[in-house]
Amino acid sequence: MIEVKDIKKSFGDKTVIHDVSAIMQTGQCNLIIGTSGSGKTVLMKCMVGLFEPDQGEVLYSGESFTKMNRSDKTEIRKQIGMLFQGSALFDSLTVQENVMFPLNMFTNWSYKKKLERVNEVLDRVNLKDTNKKFPAELSGGMKKRVGIARAIVLNPKYLFCDEPNSGLDPQTSLVIDKLINEITREFNITTVVNTHDMNSVMEIGNYILYMYQGHKEWEGSNKEIIFSKNQRLNEFIFASEFLKDAKEMRMLEERGRIPNDRNIDDLIK
Amino acid sequence: MRIFNDIGQYLIMLRGMISRPENAKMYWKEFIHQCSEIGIGSLGIVAIISIFMGAVSTVQTAYQLVSPLIPLSVIAQVVRDTVILEFAPTLVCIVLAGVVGSKIASELGNMRVSEQIDALEIMGINTKTYLVLPKIIAALVVIPMLVVIAGVLGIWGGRLAGSLTNIIPPSTYDQGLLESFSEYNVIFALYKAYSFAFIISSIPAYFGYYVKGGALEIGRASTKAVVVSCIMILCADYLLAALLL
Numbered sequence A: 001m002i003e004v005k006d007i008k009k010s011f012g013d014k015t016v017i018h019d020v021s022a023i024m025q026t027g028q029c030n031l032i033i034g035t036s037g038s039g040k041t042v043l044m045k046c047m048v049g050l051f052e053p054d055q056g057e058v059l060y061s062g063e064s065f066t067k068m069n070r071s072d073k074t075e076i077r078k079q080i081g082m083l084f085q086g087s088a089l090f091d092s093l094t095v096q097e098n099v100m101f102p103l104n105m106f107t108n109w110s111y112k113k114k115l116e117r118v119n120e121v122l123d124r125v126n127l128k129d130t131n132k133k134f135p136a137e138l139s140g141g142m143k144k145r146v147g148i149a150r151a152i153v154l155n156p157k158y159l160f161c162d163e164p165n166s167g168l169d170p171q172t173s174l175v176i177d178k179l180i181n182e183i184t185r186e187f188n189i190t191t192v193v194n195t196h197d198m199n200s201v202m203e204i205g206n207y208i209l210y211m212y213q214g215h216k217e218w219e220g221s222n223k224e225i226i227f228s229k230n231q232r233l234n235e236f237i238f239a240s241e242f243l244k245d246a247k248e249m250r251m252l253e254e255r256g257r258i259p260n261d262r263n264i265d266d267l268i269k
Numbered sequence B: 001m002r003i004f005n006d007i008g009q010y011l012i013m014l015r016g017m018i019s020r021p022e023n024a025k026m027y028w029k030e031f032i033h034q035c036s037e038i039g040i041g042s043l044g045i046v047a048i049i050s051i052f053m054g055a056v057s058t059v060q061t062a063y064q065l066v067s068p069l070i071p072l073s074v075i076a077q078v079v080r081d082t083v084i085l086e087f088a089p090t091l092v093c094i095v096l097a098g099v100v101g102s103k104i105a106s107e108l109g110n111m112r113v114s115e116q117i118d119a120l121e122i123m124g125i126n127t128k129t130y131l132v133l134p135k136i137i138a139a140l141v142v143i144p145m146l147v148v149i150a151g152v153l154g155i156w157g158g159r160l161a162g163s164l165t166n167i168i169p170p171s172t173y174d175q176g177l178l179e180s181f182s183e184y185n186v187i188f189a190l191y192k193a194y195s196f197a198f199i200i201s202s203i204p205a206y207f208g209y210y211v212k213g214g215a216l217e218i219g220r221a222s223t224k225a226v227v228v229s230c231i232m233i234l235c236a237d238y239l240l241a242a243l244l245l
Helices: A040-048 A070-077 A097-107 A111-124 A140-152 A170-186 A197-203 A222-227 A231-237 A243-259 B001-015 B024-064 B073-113 B116-122 B128-162 B170-178 B183-211 B216-245
Strands: A004-011 A012-022 A028-032 A053-061 A078-081 A160-164 A190-195 A209-213 A215-220
Touching: A004 A040, A012 A040, A012 A053, A012 A209, A028 A040, A028 A197, A028 A231, A040 A160, A078 A140, A078 B116, A097 A111, A097 A140, A097 A170, A097 B024, A111 A140, A111 A160, A140 A160, A140 A170, A140 A190, A160 A170, A170 A190, A170 A197, A190 A197, A197 A222, A197 B216, A209 A231, A222 A243, A231 A243, A243 B024, B001 B128, B001 B170, B001 B183, B024 B073, B024 B128, B073 B116, B073 B128, B073 B170, B073 B216, B128 B170, B183 B216
Parallel strands: A012 A215, A028 A190, A028 A209, A078 A160, A160 A190
Antiparallel strands: A004 A012, A004 A053, A209 A215
């Protein structure tokens, strides 16, 4: 579990994150959504320690990451895997070398054992026979999958994905979303996904944190988001007429599915 | 004010790279890789420049020494001392600032912009230690070697030019090389080489490591790294000459 407590972050005079708190549970996909410039990437970077928050703290399984010394932070970071927006693969290394890099750095395993593990994770992300290819030879979706493979190769407890679907077609985006969701459940990882992809929100959003101009505007699940009356959230999520109609349809569908003992108003925030 | 900020951040970067390696084997591998990149990668250009600079020195020194009272072997002495004291360390290092410096700045800049440095940080790797330190140590090991090679090739280039143009016979040139030779000149050249090696590697590493923006900024950082390194080499050259000669 990751707990974010009253995080505040400024750059110069501009405050980018205002007292944001959230609890992200293990074994589920936790989504941070919001428009560009809403502070979601800064919040994620504060969570992983790339930025130092001005106020507040981030707790990993109850331990304050923000207040830790460098060596303790390094230990936590070994349990973190991260998929970057641009995949951040090392250009001069092959796919195999990229995925093997964390193993080379942090284990004393034999080459054979490392290669077995690399093939295992590449197989898991449906990338076979790409070991000897360089990142420049891969498509966007393949790069993301190599990024995921590298992120999970050390069996992390926490997985962060910064806009995993950016630059991908809808079909490939769904494949990546499905993969992230499966990996989260299979390995019981606390996954945090930074996205503004509507499909991701509806498909894998067990917990959704909506950021608006650096503030936490709304939180809930993908089931609850349908019924939300938060105007800003609705304008963001259901921006087009088509999506508004889709929301109406989904609401009607969900209402039909709701058990009799639950009131529809309980779901409306 | 910006310059003080840069100096402060540069010193923080240097301090930050002193830490225990996460895996000594990986750091050694990176060090060897950098030695190869800096050393082998620059050997060709260093050889060409050195031979021509020695050759030109011989021809121009002969052109200026018109008096029949001055023996021809003096040409070899002048070429030897010019090459050892100035051309081999300073000229070669200015060229290396362009070749190696721009490479270091653009490599680190690209890694920064494409979030590869962030990816390493997330893994728990001290990126200053892993990415910057091996480059500086490799430069400190390899660049003095290149300077020695440049000195040898420069003097040989002078001999070759003297013989091809019939300015000075090889035997007279060889005799001149042994006359009034001061070993301190070689030590002084090595002092220079170590100082310039540090400048050539650390300043571009700073500009590359802290680059912000995109491809355009990487190019700007690379240019700035080369310009600042060259200026710093010239300043250090003067300071060392004033202090040690």
